[in-house]
Structure formats: C-alpha cells, structure tokens
Amino acid sequence: MSLDPLLWALKDSPTADTFERLILITFAEKADSDGCNTYPSKATLAKAAMCDEKTVGRKLAQLRQRGLIAEGDQSAARHIPERYRPVVYDLQIPLSWFGHRIDRVNEERAQKGLPPLTARSRPDIAPAPARSRRSDYGRKRAEVDDEKASSRGDLKSSDSQSPVDLEVRGGTESPERGDSQSAQGGLQDPQIAPINLPGNPPPSGGGVDVHLQPAAERGVPAGGDGKPSRPKSTKKDPAGRRRATRTAEEEMLDQLAQAGAKAWWDHAQTEFGPWAGAKGGFPMLMGMIKRAAQADYAKEQIWAALVDCGRHVPSAQQFQVALGKAVGKAVQQGRRGAVPMYDDAASHPQQPAPQPTADELMNALNSR
The missing domain is CATH 1.10.10.10 (Winged helix-like DNA-binding domain superfamily/Winged helix DNA-binding domain)
Incomplete structure (x- = not known):
C-alpha cells in the first residue's frame, strides 16, 4: 500500500x-x-x-x-x-x-521495467458531473388539510382512538400506582423435590431410619442377583395422555433411598469433612442407592459398599465394584457411560459357579 x-x-x-x-x-x-x-x-x-x-x-x-x-x-x-x-x-x-x-x-x-508516467498516459481528469437536485427543491411545502392530516396521522391531527390525554405534554408525574407492595403475595418457591443441594445437605434426625429397609422385609430375596426393572415407557397413549403409574413399591423405594442417602451423608460429613464436589452430589447418591435397592441388594450390603468406597459420593463404577465385594461376587462391569445395572455373576455368569455343599447352604440360610 x-x-x-x-x-x-x-x-x-x-x-x-x-x-x-x-x-x-x-x-x-x-x-x-x-x-x-x-x-x-x-x-x-x-x-x-x-x-x-x-x-x-x-x-x-x-x-x-x-x-x-x-x-x-x-x-x-x-x-x-x-x-x-x-x-x-x-x-x-x-x-x-x-x-x-x-x-x-x-x-x-x-x-519494475515499466515506462515512466507522462502527461499523455496520465492526463487531467474532468471534474465530476454536478449532482441533479430534486424536482421539488426550493419549493415551500403545501399546507395540508386537517381532514387529510387526521387520516394520515399528522402531528396536528387529533388522536380520536387513543385514550391518552393530548394536553399532557411531559413532566415527571406518573399516574397513581398505589403502594410498593404487590397484591400477588410474592414469589412462590417452585421447588417440589425434598432434596437440597450438597452445599446445604439435609439435616438428620426426626426419627428417620438410618439404614435402608432390608430386602427380606419387602418380600424379595437378598443377595444382589436380581435384575433391575426397566423404566416404564413415557410415550403418549392414543388418548394423548402420559401414563404415570407409580406403584406403592416405587414410592417406598424413593423414601428408602432418601433416608439412606441422608444417613450416609451425615456419616460422611463426620468421617470425611465438608463436601467439596459437584452440586448434584446428593441426588446422585440417592439415585445410586435407589438403583441398588431395585436390584435387590440388602441394606447391609449397600451400607458396606458405601463404607468401602470411602467418599461422600462415589462414582457409579466404584459403587458397582464395592457392591460386588459386599456380596462376595464379581460384579459385571458395564460399558463406559452407561447406567450401571448392578448385576453380578449370578445374573450374567462369567464362569460356571461351583455347586455349594449342604453345609454351606444351611449356613447361608441361618445367616439371613
């Protein structure tokens, strides 16, 4: 340039x-x-x-x-x-x-090997042509009839449809609006879940059972060899309504998972100090406990797995491995990024399991 x-x-x-x-x-x-x-x-x-x-x-x-x-x-x-x-x-x-x-x-x-500029190769340029003016340049604008001005919205026209008083031309006074209190009663808390964020964990006490209800009390066998139930479909039925069929057992699972998560949270706060993880830690903890209970793990096994992990909120993979240790079986590892199924070798055998003896069966029955 x-x-x-x-x-x-x-x-x-x-x-x-x-x-x-x-x-x-x-x-x-x-x-x-x-x-x-x-x-x-x-x-x-x-x-x-x-x-x-x-x-x-x-x-x-x-x-x-x-x-x-x-x-x-x-x-x-x-x-x-x-x-x-x-x-x-x-x-x-x-x-x-x-x-x-x-x-x-x-x-x-x-x-550059170019010839020099000369007056012949670069002559003077004629001035730019004059710009043409508007055809109405210099003419005084004609007066507009009031009726025409009213139809087109001129400043001189009156606004026959607006409720605003045209005599008010400014000032700082505003129409009377009442006091500063709202008649709507203030904002409503939209939170409907009983779970708080980890920065403010739920307090313990109030007679809450600190352990999950045993699986035997719910009429299902303990041991962790049951498959979790698949989530119900949320597709709309022909009538266009969403099916929301929560059974009494699912309600009880939610309550038990929340109670167990509160108990472990209080224990972890005492053992490991204040929480220093992600904001969704407590809901994650409750979800893992609920899925383990759905897979028919007993309360003692879930608590032993949490103790073995030694964290406020273990990862799903850590909790899955700890559950396997709690039941004394090799838990099958799920693929990365998938929700853990909490299935052990009894559900998906990796190798033929040895047949227990009669004494081992009797000892196992007496321990339950």
Whole structure:
C-alpha cells in the first residue's frame, strides 16, 4: 500500500457520489505508488461502499467512462484461481497531481521495467458531473388539510382512538400506582423435590431410619442377583395422555433411598469433612442407592459398599465394584457411560459357579 493513491482517492478524486469515493479508496488501499495493480473483488467493494454488487458494477462502468480507472495488467492477479480472479485496475491519477513526487514514482516504475508516467498516459481528469437536485427543491411545502392530516396521522391531527390525554405534554408525574407492595403475595418457591443441594445437605434426625429397609422385609430375596426393572415407557397413549403409574413399591423405594442417602451423608460429613464436589452430589447418591435397592441388594450390603468406597459420593463404577465385594461376587462391569445395572455373576455368569455343599447352604440360610 502506498500513501499517494490513498490521498488522491480520499481528497482530490473527482467522484460524483459517496459510492464512487468509497470504491476508489478501496482500490487505493491495495494499489502501488503509481496507482496500478489493484484488484479487490466486487464483494469487497460492495462491503466497503455499503451497497449491492450490482451497484458496484454500475459505478465501475461510470468510473471507467469518466477516466478515473482503467483495466491494467491482468497478470498481477494470476496467483488467484481463474474462476475467482477479479479484474485488475489502474487508478488514473493525473501526472500533474504527483508534483515533485513523480520522480520517485517513475524511479520505482523503472525498477519494475515499466515506462515512466507522462502527461499523455496520465492526463487531467474532468471534474465530476454536478449532482441533479430534486424536482421539488426550493419549493415551500403545501399546507395540508386537517381532514387529510387526521387520516394520515399528522402531528396536528387529533388522536380520536387513543385514550391518552393530548394536553399532557411531559413532566415527571406518573399516574397513581398505589403502594410498593404487590397484591400477588410474592414469589412462590417452585421447588417440589425434598432434596437440597450438597452445599446445604439435609439435616438428620426426626426419627428417620438410618439404614435402608432390608430386602427380606419387602418380600424379595437378598443377595444382589436380581435384575433391575426397566423404566416404564413415557410415550403418549392414543388418548394423548402420559401414563404415570407409580406403584406403592416405587414410592417406598424413593423414601428408602432418601433416608439412606441422608444417613450416609451425615456419616460422611463426620468421617470425611465438608463436601467439596459437584452440586448434584446428593441426588446422585440417592439415585445410586435407589438403583441398588431395585436390584435387590440388602441394606447391609449397600451400607458396606458405601463404607468401602470411602467418599461422600462415589462414582457409579466404584459403587458397582464395592457392591460386588459386599456380596462376595464379581460384579459385571458395564460399558463406559452407561447406567450401571448392578448385576453380578449370578445374573450374567462369567464362569460356571461351583455347586455349594449342604453345609454351606444351611449356613447361608441361618445367616439371613
């Protein structure tokens, strides 16, 4: 970029309007000191002139016709693919405009193997054509009839449909609005879940059972060899209603999971110190306990697994492995990112299990 073409385009070029001036300035930014070899695309010119590309095409034709620009050496843009290659233009800066700087410009052209600029190759450019005025320039605006003004919304017309008093024209007084108390009774707490965030864990006490109810008390066998029930479908029925069938057992599972999570939370606060994990820790803990209870793990086994993990909220993988240790079986590992199924080798045997002896069966029955 050279300063001479930019100064000419900005201050002394005989442009007819703003579009031509901005287009010439965009050309001058990329031109050599003699105004040659500039080739911005039409999209670039349209963006700089804030107009459409069709307008740029018309303005380029007018600039060429009046001698402000001319097509230059097209090989200057040969490095651009042919399908995207723009036209190379030369700014026809008059020789007389350069003044004493013409020697330096011609010296630079000689170093490139180009002939010097002369008065014949760069003649003076005619002034820009005068801009045409509006046909009603200088005429006094005619008075508008009140009826016409009323129909079009003039300032002098009256607003017959608006209830606002037109005589009030400002001031700082506002209409009477009553006191600052709201008649709606304030905001309502939208929280419906009884679980708080880990930053404020739920308090213990109030006669809450600190352990989950044993599986035997719910009429299901303990040992962790049962598969969890699949979540019920939430698809809409033909009547368009969502099925929400929560059984009494599911309600009891929620209550037991919440009670067990509160008990473990209080224990972990005492043993491990204050919570320093994610905000969703307590709901995650309750969810893991609930899924383990659904898989028929007993309360002692769930509590032993939590103690073995030794954290406020273990990861699902850690809790799954700890449950396997609690029941003395190898728990099958779920794939990464999936909800743990809490299934052990009894549900998905990895190798044939040895047959227990009669004494082992009796000992197992007596221990339950």
